Every structure is written in structure tokens, then in C-alpha cells.
Amino acid sequence: MLKRRTLIALTLAALPLLAHAQDIWITKNMSAKFSIDLTELRASAGGGALFVQTLQNDLVRSGWFSIARPATFTVRGSAAAGAGMSAACELLDNSRNRALLNKAYNGTAAETRRLAHQAADDIVFAATGKKGMNGARLLLAGRMGGGKEIFLCDADGGNLRQITHDNSISLAPQWAPNGELFVYTSFRRNNFQEINLVDLRTNQRTVIAAYPGIDMTGGVSPDGGSVLMTLSKDGNPDIYVQGLRGGAPIRLTKSIHAGQASPCWSPDGNAIAYVSDHSGQPQLYLISRGGGAGKLLTSRGSQNVAPDWGGEGIAYCSRRGGRYVVCVINPATREDRQISPGDCDYEDPSWAPDGRHIFCTRTSGYRSTICMLDTMGDAPLALPLGNGDWTSPACMR
Amino acid sequence: MTAKTWIMAALVVSVAVTFGTGCKRTKVKPGSGLGQNSELLNGTGGTGLDGNGLPGRPGFDGALVNGQFPTVFFDFDSAQVKEGERAKVAQVAEYLKANAGATVVLSGHTDERGSQEYNTSLGENRALAVREALTQDGVDAARMQTRSMGEEQPKNPGHDEAAWSQNRRVEFQVLGSK
The missing domain is CATH 3.30.1330.60 (OmpA-like domain)
Structure with missing residues (x-):
């Protein structure tokens, strides 16, 4: 692989018209990269090295960079651990000989990784103009004995922390836009479902829906005021909307003898995508925020489920050729693209805030892990979460 | 269950996780457990399109x-x-x-x-x-x-x-x- 990369890089270097061409790696299996040099970022022992190593991993994970020297970009500065963590990063564009970023990152020693994630996102933005994803956090469901609990981790899988300890089944976590509140479905009382709202700042939770039948979480609205839910209290699993902190649910779909599920909001909050099986098999449908008759969106695949609507389209899971694959469909043009490879099952997609990557569940040999897909072509990356079965990733945006 | 019982239960499970199965997941920091702000008790029943809504949950809690x-x-x-x-x-x-x-x-x-x-x-x-x-x-x-x-x-x-x-x-x- 390295040989081939070098060869292509040399070939490109021979093309004088392409700016930075010698620094862009193009291979059959990889997206284009900018080269970046971190050797001028001096690290003290311990915390400083952790900062630099985390930053380097983050820049590679962002998909935009490969580490090299000489390079298009250089990060200059220092990372020193004393009483706390103190780092300074300057990003230089070597071809234009100018600084694109010059910023200090200070915090406690425990915040070293978070500060490095922040620096990585700043560098991604300064170099590419694109939002980064390394500062995002993921909610997950993890199997514990016979049940499932909700966990929280960083976008690189680090800092894994268990949130619920209910010795029950906890499912379908969904962030509110502020990244401090989330909702999930719990079976903790008598194995009946209820929707809980958790405030991570105070560790408090509130039951916001416990209606007879099912109470499944859907997406929280972009303004943070409302939550979508699937309830069956009126005799059929349909889509409802309710205030995030409670109130009376309003029914948005009205079907008989059909199952609805997985409602999510469009980024502007004006439309909702969801799953319905009223045609016989689960497919994606669209309604306006006020509800009404669903408009069929998907046609390929024998099952289309689990939509997550981001700025770059609706990521969803499709059953094709005997596998579950993650696809992205443009809701306006219906242009549809498969993102995950076909080597095993990929489900539960959730957009990262960079609009480029998608977190999802990857199941192989009946074990589920969380991985990150790249819509620009890089290979899927598994999150190092250790042993266990991990599902339902929800990425903060 | 009262809020107190839930906090106790969360503590017990939290301790069990720390010293029990949790040891295998070395990367997991044990959380403090969630407190309870309020309990919405069993929701009221639905009405349905055709009057076919589900009855409320009370009466179904217990040994099944x-x-x-x-x-x-x-x-x-x-x-x-x-x-x-x-x-x-x-x-x-x-x-x-x-x-x-x-x-x-x-x-x-x-x-x-x-x-x-x-x-x-x-x-x-x-x-x-x-x-x-x-x-x-x-x-x-x-x-x-x-x-x-x-x-x-x-x-x-x-x-x-x-x-x-x-x-x-x-x-x-x-x-x-x-």
C-alpha cells in the first residue's frame, strides 16, 4: 500500500499545474489527504505527549490529513503538563507561508484529551473550512448481562462511561441539541416501556412518557423543544410529538394495522422521516412537522429502516443482497448511495457533526461493535470499546 | 417505587458493576447512577381512532x-x-x-x-x-x-x-x- 501511495504521489508531483499535488495522497481505497507535520509541536512528558498523540490520532481520523514531513501544513507549538494542561497550537500553511490558527488550550490534566479534540477540530476547520467531529460525544447501548444500559463516550471511543445502572433494558438514546440532555427508552418498571429525559449536568432523569403499549424515543427537534415518539396508546404504533419536558402528545400519523417507528427531524425542523410497514415491508416515509399522510421515500431494498436526517441527506439502513447496509438518500432528488461495504451488517446510522462521517453498528459473527463510516471513501474505523455488544450509537451534532 | 428506593437501587447496581462484571471492562468509568427528578406515574389510556385505545397500566403491576x-x-x-x-x-x-x-x-x-x-x-x-x-x-x-x-x-x-x-x-x- 505504501509503495503504491508513494508512486501515485510521485506521479502527481510531476504535474506542476496542481497546487499541493505532491502532498495529496490518492489511492484507490482512500480519500484525498492533506499532509500535515506535527514534529514542531513540542510535548513535555506525560500529559503533553497524550495531548500530541490524541491530536495526531484525531487529525488522521478526521479523514482530511495524513501525517508527513515535509508537509502542506505544520502545527507548531507546545503541550506541557504541569498543575494542569497547557498547550499552544499554531497552524501554518507552508505553501502560502502564513498562519491559519494560533490558539491556546488550557485546562486541568483530566481535560487533556478534550482539549486535544478541540484543537483537532479547530485545525480541521482552519485548514479545510469544514466542521470537525472529534469533539462530539456518542451515546450507545451496551449489553450488560441479560439487559442493556446506556453509555457515553468520545468520538474516538475513549472516555467510555456508563450512564444508566438499571439492571434492565435501555434503548434508543437520542441527544437534545445542547449536548447535555438526552432521551432514551427504558423497561425498568415492570418491563413496560417509558421514555426518560436525562440531564447529564445534574445526573437527574425525568419520565416524560409512560403510556400503555409502547413508548419508543424518536428524535429531539433542532430547537430542543419537542421530542418525537412512537406510541401505541391509541391502538396502533404511530408517530407522536410532545414537549421535551412533558405535556400531551400530539398524534402525527394515523394508521390501522401498520407499524410506524424511528421518527427523526429534518435539519430545519420542518419535516419528519420515519419508518412504516403499511405497504407490507418497512420503508421510509416523509411527513411535514404537522403530520398527515406519509410520502414514500425509498424504493430500493426489501427493508429500509433507522433514518437519521443530516445536512448531507438521510442516512438509513437498507436490506440489500441479504445484508444490512448503510445508505444515504437525498430526500429531494432521491439520489441514493450505499456507504458501508458489504462484508457484514451495518445498521443504526447516526451522522457525525462534520457531515462526512456516519457512526453505526457493525455486526459480524453475531457480535456488534460501533464503527465510523466515511462518505468520502475511507475504510470503516472500529471504535476501541473493548469487549461487549454495542448498539444504537447517537452522535451529538 | 419511591425516588429514594431508586437511588439506593442505582447505588447497589453501581457497586455491583464496579466490583463485579465491570472489572472486565477496564475502560469503563463507573458512573454515579442517575437521580430521579420526578416520576410520571402510569400514563392514562388512549382513545384511538375507533375507540380502540389501550387501557391505562394500573392493575397490571404485580406478579405475572x-x-x-x-x-x-x-x-x-x-x-x-x-x-x-x-x-x-x-x-x-x-x-x-x-x-x-x-x-x-x-x-x-x-x-x-x-x-x-x-x-x-x-x-x-x-x-x-x-x-x-x-x-x-x-x-x-x-x-x-x-x-x-x-x-x-x-x-x-x-x-x-x-x-x-x-x-x-x-x-x-x-x-x-x-
Whole structure:
């Protein structure tokens, strides 16, 4: 692989018209990269090295960079651990000989990784103009004995922390836009479902829906005021909307003898995508925020489920050729693209805030892990979460 | 349960996780457990499009007895009570009509294929289909509660059609004796 990369890089270097061409790696299996040099970022022992190593991993994970020297970009500065963590990063564009970023990152020693994630996102933005994803956090469901609990981790899988300890089944976590509140479905009382709202700042939770039948979480609205839910209290699993902190649910779909599920909001909050099986098999449908008759969106695949609507389209899971694959469909043009490879099952997609990557569940040999897909072509990356079965990733945006 | 009981329970589980299974997951920091702000008690029942809404949950909390009646099985991706399974429902209807004090929880399940959220809806539709059949057999809908476990509690942990066919099911849990 390295040989081939070098060869292509040399070939490109021979093309004088392409700016930075010698620094862009193009291979059959990889997206284009900018080269970046971190050797001028001096690290003290311990915390400083952790900062630099985390930053380097983050820049590679962002998909935009490969580490090299000489390079298009250089990060200059220092990372020193004393009483706390103190780092300074300057990003230089070597071809234009100018600084694109010059910023200090200070915090406690425990915040070293978070500060490095922040620096990585700043560098991604300064170099590419694109939002980064390394500062995002993921909610997950993890199997514990016979049940499932909700966990929280960083976008690189680090800092894994268990949130619920209910010795029950906890499912379908969904962030509110502020990244401090989330909702999930719990079976903790008598194995009946209820929707809980958790405030991570105070560790408090509130039951916001416990209606007879099912109470499944859907997406929280972009303004943070409302939550979508699937309830069956009126005799059929349909889509409802309710205030995030409670109130009376309003029914948005009205079907008989059909199952609805997985409602999510469009980024502007004006439309909702969801799953319905009223045609016989689960497919994606669209309604306006006020509800009404669903408009069929998907046609390929024998099952289309689990939509997550981001700025770059609706990521969803499709059953094709005997596998579950993650696809992205443009809701306006219906242009549809498969993102995950076909080597095993990929489900539960959730957009990262960079609009480029998608977190999802990857199941192989009946074990589920969380991985990150790249819509620009890089290979899927598994999150190092250790042993266990991990599902339902929800990425903060 | 009161808020205090929940906090206690969270602490106990938290300690168990720290010193028990949690040791294997070295990267997991034990959380402090969640406090409870408020409890919304069992929600009120629905009304439904056709007056067919579900009754509220009170009356169904308590020891439920499993396995008194045979399980009803379903085809893949279907919530239709098959002709061959109809007699099982009729048997439960007869029992409920003979025991006016008894109530029943219908628990719908699916196999592992498909999304967990969709399977929750599918499992619920299976329970609702059995509820409708019981209603046709003369049982008052107010005596029935539905629940969906989706794909979370397979009867058979296998990963082939033989296992899946046992997992696509509705189980009866009857509360109240003769």
C-alpha cells in the first residue's frame, strides 16, 4: 500500500499545474489527504505527549490529513503538563507561508484529551473550512448481562462511561441539541416501556412518557423543544410529538394495522422521516412537522429502516443482497448511495457533526461493535470499546 | 417505587458493576447512577381512532405468571395471527371469560433481524393482533395490556430460521386466579 501511495504521489508531483499535488495522497481505497507535520509541536512528558498523540490520532481520523514531513501544513507549538494542561497550537500553511490558527488550550490534566479534540477540530476547520467531529460525544447501548444500559463516550471511543445502572433494558438514546440532555427508552418498571429525559449536568432523569403499549424515543427537534415518539396508546404504533419536558402528545400519523417507528427531524425542523410497514415491508416515509399522510421515500431494498436526517441527506439502513447496509438518500432528488461495504451488517446510522462521517453498528459473527463510516471513501474505523455488544450509537451534532 | 428506593437501587447496581462484571471492562468509568427528578406515574389510556385505545397500566403491576398458555407464533415480518394459531387464542379467551377477575398482558416479540426500533413496533402489532382476536372472542379490551420487547428477549438464542421462528411470538401473562 505504501509503495503504491508513494508512486501515485510521485506521479502527481510531476504535474506542476496542481497546487499541493505532491502532498495529496490518492489511492484507490482512500480519500484525498492533506499532509500535515506535527514534529514542531513540542510535548513535555506525560500529559503533553497524550495531548500530541490524541491530536495526531484525531487529525488522521478526521479523514482530511495524513501525517508527513515535509508537509502542506505544520502545527507548531507546545503541550506541557504541569498543575494542569497547557498547550499552544499554531497552524501554518507552508505553501502560502502564513498562519491559519494560533490558539491556546488550557485546562486541568483530566481535560487533556478534550482539549486535544478541540484543537483537532479547530485545525480541521482552519485548514479545510469544514466542521470537525472529534469533539462530539456518542451515546450507545451496551449489553450488560441479560439487559442493556446506556453509555457515553468520545468520538474516538475513549472516555467510555456508563450512564444508566438499571439492571434492565435501555434503548434508543437520542441527544437534545445542547449536548447535555438526552432521551432514551427504558423497561425498568415492570418491563413496560417509558421514555426518560436525562440531564447529564445534574445526573437527574425525568419520565416524560409512560403510556400503555409502547413508548419508543424518536428524535429531539433542532430547537430542543419537542421530542418525537412512537406510541401505541391509541391502538396502533404511530408517530407522536410532545414537549421535551412533558405535556400531551400530539398524534402525527394515523394508521390501522401498520407499524410506524424511528421518527427523526429534518435539519430545519420542518419535516419528519420515519419508518412504516403499511405497504407490507418497512420503508421510509416523509411527513411535514404537522403530520398527515406519509410520502414514500425509498424504493430500493426489501427493508429500509433507522433514518437519521443530516445536512448531507438521510442516512438509513437498507436490506440489500441479504445484508444490512448503510445508505444515504437525498430526500429531494432521491439520489441514493450505499456507504458501508458489504462484508457484514451495518445498521443504526447516526451522522457525525462534520457531515462526512456516519457512526453505526457493525455486526459480524453475531457480535456488534460501533464503527465510523466515511462518505468520502475511507475504510470503516472500529471504535476501541473493548469487549461487549454495542448498539444504537447517537452522535451529538 | 419511591425516588429514594431508586437511588439506593442505582447505588447497589453501581457497586455491583464496579466490583463485579465491570472489572472486565477496564475502560469503563463507573458512573454515579442517575437521580430521579420526578416520576410520571402510569400514563392514562388512549382513545384511538375507533375507540380502540389501550387501557391505562394500573392493575397490571404485580406478579405475572408466564407459561400458563401456549405461545402464539408468527411469520417473518408479519403481525397476522395465523389460522393454525387461532385455537391458542381461543383457549385464553375461554379462560378469561370463565375468570372475570383475571387480566392478561400480551407480550410481543420479534426475531433479531431488522432494526431494534422497527422490531419494537412489529412486536407491539403482534400483541395488538392477539388483543383484537381476543376481543372478537368476547373478552373486554379493558382487561388486556400490550407490551413489546422487540428483539430484546429471544426465546431461542440461535441465529437461524429454526431459532427465529420460535422468537416471533406473543406470550400470555395472566394475572389473577380462578
